[in-house]
Amino acid sequence: MDKTFITSRTYTHTLRSKTATTNEVLIITSYDYFLQKRDLGILLKLYKEVILIPYSDDDDYLLNQTVSPLLDKFEKIHLVTNPQHDQRNRIIYELVVRKNKSIKITTVFDFCEDYLYKVYIPDNVGESNPSLNSLLTFKRRVRYPKKVIDVTTSAFLFLISLPLWILSYIRIKMQSPGPVFFRQERVGMNNKTFYCVKFRSMRLDAESNGATFATRKDSRVFSYGAFMRTSRIDELPQIYNIFRRDLSLIGPRPERPVFTETFDETIPYYNVRHQVKPGITGYAQVMYPYGSGVFDARHKLMYDLYYIKNWSIKLELKIILLTVWVILGRKGI
Structure with a gap:
């Protein structure tokens, strides 16, 4: 639809x-x-x-x-x-x-x-969803198994992906001279900002006209950068953010401050997603096609809130498997 x-x-x-x-x-x-x-x-x-x-x-x-x-x-x-x-x-x-x-x-x-399998969000900020009136956050029984999954899975991913790090370093240098890694400010847990690390997939002047959402077939992306985005290789350096405890492996995708300010004002319950640690991948990422702007942010939030409210090890593992499917199907951006 x-x-x-x-x-x-x-x-x-x-x-x-x-x-x-x-x-x-x-x-x-x-x-x-x-x-x-x-x-x-x-x-x-x-x-x-x-x-x-x-x-x-x-x-x-x-x-x-x-x-x-x-x-x-x-x-x-x-x-x-x-x-x-x-x-x-x-x-x-x-x-x-x-x-x-x-x-x-x-x-x-x-x-x-x-x-x-998502949470309904009312049309207007002033309206409420009765099932979300209580505070949504992860208690200790959730945080501990998530931390175990984060550390073990991230260490494994780093070891098996090391050849891709080397390959990406070489290809980026060949196609777009400049820094290999790209640092971007994102909003994390409790609205604290941190710098998210990724392989650079765009030209150095990509945001010379200000911050904008990335789009499919973005003209600012060089050829190997496009491959990294569809295969999610550009996300690999965020393993570093997991070890720094900025990110979790699974969670709401962290957005940039310039966008979250708008979303907080226009989308009910948007700030709830900042009460848990954001993730490299998440339920919204595997359940909703890529999109930008308030409309898509609202739809993604429905899945993020469902994940927070209904967290289980089974759901966590399901998201990991779906992420692998997305990567193998090259459905990323």
Whole structure:
């Protein structure tokens, strides 16, 4: 699902599954800010149809004219409610009861965590998610096994990747004279800044016009730099940051101060990700395609908060394996 689709506000979207065996329909009363293509792939394996209801100035007309006829085909209805749309929640519920159908009701907060494996973030900074009202951070029972994983895995990675360090040093010098390593200020745990170390993949004048997000096929990247970015080789020097205790192997990706200031002001709960140590790779990195700006930062935060809230050794190892898959598939940037 692209950004144009999920921000459309003109009509109700009905998606039909070709594989689901159940005769159950899913109705989501507000979807603009949390669904992406991967999410729909999951849902269309579980439900025969998925009905997405956009913004409307006249919910009575929208729901009675477009949603009501669709309900006749199904005996089971799963309604995902959003507190911001109490009126349409009530209208849909009354439609289902009137048609004598079975209904299951789930809040958007629980639905995102239980079905999409991410945490729902409200549209506006002033709104809240009840499941995030308590402080999210890693307790000692989490910090200790993470530290063991960080040290052992990083030491192993350094030893097996040493030939790549030597190769990268030579290729960078050949293609772009200047420093081999690139240091960039990032925001870490408790909002403390540190300098993240990477192999330099861009020209020396890459930010002569100011800080900007990197993009796919970035013209500032030299040829071997592009290879390093897609294969994640440029991230290897961050092993040094792990030994300095700036980074963890797995965690929210650290952003630059110039960007986090904007995100803190515009994205609810964004500062929660600074209550844990950032990582070289993370749940958001393997679950969400590369993107830049507030829209993508908000989507990535949904995965980061899920990781923080639901941390387990199993999830940690899953992210490591998915990272290997991403690297081998050269899906990085």
